Amino acid sequence: MPAARAGGPLLLGVRHHGPGSARAVRAALDAAAPRTVLIEGPPEADTLIPLAADPDMRPPVALLAHVVDEPGRSAFWPLAEFSPEWVAIRWALDRGVPARFIDLPATHTLAREKEEPARSPAVPAEPAVPAELTDDAVRIDPLAVLARTAGHDDPERWWEDAVEHRSGTRTDPFAPFAALEEAMGVLRGAYGGGGHARDPEREAYMRLQVRAARREFGDDVAVVCGAWHVPALRRRTTVAADRALLKGLPRVRTDMTWVPWTHRRLSRAGGYGAGIDSPGWYGHLFDAPDRPVERWMTKVARLLRDEDRMVSSAHVIEAVRLADTLAAVRGRPLAGLTETTDAVRAVMCEGSDVPLALVHDRLVVGDVLGEVPPSAPAVPLQRDLARLQKRLRIKPEPQERELELDLRGETDAGRSRLLHRLRLLGIGWGEPVASRGSTGTFRETWRLRWEPELSVRVAEAGVWGTTVLSAATARTEADAVAAPALAEVTALAERCLLARLTDALPVVMRVLADRAALDTDVGHLAQALPALVRSLRYGDVRGTDTRALAEVAAGLAERIFVGLPPACAALDAEAAEEMRRHVDAVHGAVGLLGETGLLGETGLRRGAGPSGETGLPGGAGPLGETVTASPSAGGRRGTGMRGRWHSVLRVLTGRDTVPGVLRGRAVRLLLDDGELGQEEAARLMGLVLSPGTEPGDAAAWIEGFVGGGSGGGMLLVHDERLLGLVDAWLTGVPAEAFTDVLPLLRRTFSAYEAGVRRTLGELVRRGSRARGSVATAVSGIPGFAPEPDAARADAVLPVLRLLLGPEIGPAAEPDGSAGAEESADGDDTVDADDLVGVDR
Known part of the structure; x- marks a missing residue:
């Protein structure tokens, strides 16, 4: 009987996401052929295990558990193709052996998270450290103690040497697990029983599940769990003692499913506590057990060639030789990530860290995104989102990319509406960025990147509706009612138009009109106006009726015209600078409002607000002049909305109580609009x-x-x-x-x-x-100089001949005659005046 299962079940202690552990688990299961496999993980996911055999299931994936009534409270159990747990699941499914999860149920884990925020339950347990000890390495990773004992200062490098690079050379498939169990037993004897408040409860539940499996299958039971837990599972305790530890644990109602994961989120840099530094490298080691260095260098060469760098086969050969030499000099059994990185930097990157950073990002870490079959459980909102993604041909990808949309096309318009609706739901799949190719309102540019956490946001947004449209509508209406400031409501109205939420727009507009009528702060009104006016420009391309929005915008503008001069008096320097920004924003908004052409359609009277109230009594402007609402009169003093705005600016220029920065800005705006002469x-x-x-x-x-x-x-x-x-x-x-x-x-x-x-x-x-x-x-x-310098102008003629050819050719002169006359010596020479009519 192998040492790893002496006197009981086969305990396979592993390192989460370790390719060497994954290969060792597969070899041990092949040798032992257990009747059942128990795996560290939430037991609520037992019904999801068969989906791992679905052809559409491609790791990395994760088990997602969330509270039914509060989807934002969630936890992940990520699994990669090289995770020992995933290998054990696939081994059991391929051979028809029952597989079960035996960790503490998620119903208790998520209930405790509300009281005590914690890491993902899939995180390996940390060893308990006595108060008198301050060894940070032990507190962070127990493998660091073993590495230091073996004379290594890098736990990752020690693990590669001790496990990853030697797993294929052992004849006893159970030897690695026996060695790890012995090492962890010594560590737990020295540093206590866990280091994490939940370890005793988790291990008590595991022991109960192992006992239940042994009653059903005898000792032909294999347990795959974190190596730290093996000594605790081997320890003999009573059933009553284990049940006492679990008595009274809080519970919540949870739901669970599979979601896609990424290699980037497996890395420690991504914030996952049980992650690894190099998931892409570990995935390569798992997929290429033979000649891993040569295959890795080939991958690196292919990546650099795709980035237009000169990398030949000779570079690959020399890099492999250098990596092997470095491993021999450093006494390592096989070239690891450190040696291959040094070789790539020296040979393929010519000593530069710039292309090396690309290799680290794309290969060492990687951007692999897993896939989950459509048959996996999901909230209705997730299914509707998947349907829209398929119909609009916009696939979630882990790499950040830019997407150019032409809103005149139905497909691109649908993509735009989807992305805007998701943003309203708090699902930040895409962020709008400035378009480089065009500034027209018919074009949008988005920066897209799908992160695994967005699956939680989708589940959380499911409380608002079963489809993206209905959920976005309900969320927008609720946000409009709850918005504390007028500017937030106007921004919401703009986003509502971008998302084309026609059912939510009346609610938002009603809230906007009510808030605008009650708000007397000119600064708030000035903040609100630009977003409303920008929204008016979207009607033509997006097919949205913006007449109601134009009425509210016109009413806001009227109130700003009346209240701005008094609001600009007696301001300190900071308040004056803020008001200057408001004046600039209102000036641009008024210009756009006069260009929309919607003011004439609304039938607004002078001073009429959204409900017909009068902004200025008797149709008088800020200076008492009589004005009309003809939109075509904008830009002439005293007529139209622009004329009324120019009158307000003139008031600001002449009041000594207005700060200098505002008076100077008002003069400049009038000068730019042609309402004020240079003199x-x-x-x-x-x-x-x-x-x-x-x-x-x-x-x-x-x-x-x-x-x-x-x-x-x-x-x-x-x-x-x-x-x-x-x-x-x-x-x-x-x-x-x-x-x-x-x-x-x-x-x-x-x-x-x-x-x-x-x-x-x-x-x-x-x-x-x-x-x-x-x-x-x-x-x-x-x-x-006072006048143009003809000699300096003639100096450009040789360059023009090089650009246009030896003969510029006949061209129409201003008087209609042919091109330049031939010079006296027969040369087709032209001077600066001869170029007036040249069209090239």
């Missing part, structure tokens, strides 16, 4: 920068007028009057005040692009004949 803008700047104005107020005005994000640098480049005013004021700031205004000025001008700053410096350095007027600059600096 008037220069006059206002001159007044602000006069000696009677405090330097701090003047600096704030400048920041508002030519702040870095507004393109103010180019404005100063092309208008020397404004540049002269700023220059003259800056040189006249008293020394005692300059230190106070310097941070504000530095923030203003440092935001300009390097080319703009350089040009401004050249302009200031050269000076001008008459500052503040349209004067012709006198310059000795190349590039800044």
Whole structure:
């Protein structure tokens, strides 16, 4: 009788996700041929074991348990193809042997998680460490003690040498388990009985299940569990003592299923406590027991070639030789991950860690995503999501990728709606990003990546409905009612339109109208308006009726026009900067609102809000002027919504109680819209920068007028009057005040692009004949001359000939004549004036 099963069942202590342990388990089961196999795992999953034999089941996968009434409380038991537990399950299914899980039921595990957050139950137990001991290595991983005892400072490397690289050379299939059991027995004798509060309960339940299996099958029972538990299962205890440990444990109603998993989530970097550093490498060792180094180097070469790196067969041969040499020098039985990595870096990556990082990410860790058969239990929402993914041909993938969508196509529009609805449900499969190819509203770009945790989010979202549409609708309505701020409701309305939730939109709009009517904070209204106006642009492409949204947006705009001037008075610097951002947002929103063309369709009267209330009495604007609601009048003073907004900006420019940053910003916005002439803008700047104005107020005005994000640098480049005013004021700031205004000025001008700053410096350095007027600059600096330099322009002609050919050919001159006349010496030479009519 083998030592591993002396006096009882066959106890196979393993390392979770260890390929050497997996091969050893298979060899031991083949040799022992037990009548039943007991596996560490939740017993609620016993009915799911037959699905492991389904052809559509491809590891890595995980058992997911969640509380029925609270799906967010969940736990995973991940299994890879090289996990000993998975090998034991497949061995039992292939031979028709009963297989059962014997760990503490998930109904108790999840009940305890509410009281005491813990790791996944599949995490190997940690050894108990007495209070006087501070050995972190023992606390983290008991294998570290064995590695240190053997003279290794790296537990992973010791495990490879002791188990992974020697498992195929042993003749006794039970020897590895006997050795591990002896080692763990010594450790548990030295460091106590667990180190985790649940270990005694888990091991008591396991012993009870082993006793029940022995009563049914005798001693022909094999147990596959974490090596740390083997001494506890071997210890003789009474049934009464084990049941006493389990008495009174809390319970919750749970549900369980299989879900896909990834290699990346098996790694410790992914946050899984029982993970391994290199799941891709371990998977390779399991799949390629013969010549693993040569096969690994071939994989690396194929990856680097796919990334357009020059890797030949000679590189592979030399890398294998170097890895074997390093293993021999270091006294290792076989080249491990350390040796292969060093060889790849030196031979294939030419000493660079950049391509080596790609090898580590794609191969050492890997992005393998498992698959679960459709017959696996799932909540109705999960089944509907799978149906939509199949119909829209958008497959979950573990690799991050970008997806370009053209919303004018039905398939892409459906994909967009699905992704937006999932985001409303809190399922972050995709995140919208800026489109590089187009800025049109008909195009969207998404960054997709499927993580295993999203299966929990899907189960959690199942409480809202049985389909993605119904669940997103119910969740949106509930979020709208519960939203504490007006801006959150408007953002929700925008996302509702993007997801095309027509049933939820009336509820959201009703909540939005009620909140807008009650909210008197201009800042809140200004935050809410841009999202509403952006939503109006989606109607044409997405086929959504946005007229109700336009009415609410127009009402918000009216209230902002009335309340903004008083709200801008007597603000400190921080509040003024925040209000400036609100003014910028409202300005852009008003511009879009005037372009939508929906205001005329709503039939809004001047000052009418969403329910017909009057925003401004008697149809009077902020300055008392009479205005009309004709959308075509936008952009002319005193007419239309843009005209009313321009009137508000004019109010801000003329009030001394308004902070300088807001007055300067208002002048700039009017100037950009053509509502303020250059002469008037220069006059206002001159007044602000006069000696009677405090330097701090003047600096704030400048920041508002030519702040870095507004393109103010180019404005100063092309208008020397404004540049002269700023220059003259800056040189006249008293020394005692300059230190106070310097941070504000530095923030203003440092935001300009390097080319703009350089040009401004050249302009200031050269000076001008008459500052503040349209004067012709006198310059000795190349590039800044009073008139175009014909000689410098002619210098580009040789380059043009190289680009366009030796003969530019006849081209229509401005007067309609043919191209350039031939020169006196017969050469087809052209000058700068001859290029006017060339069309190339």
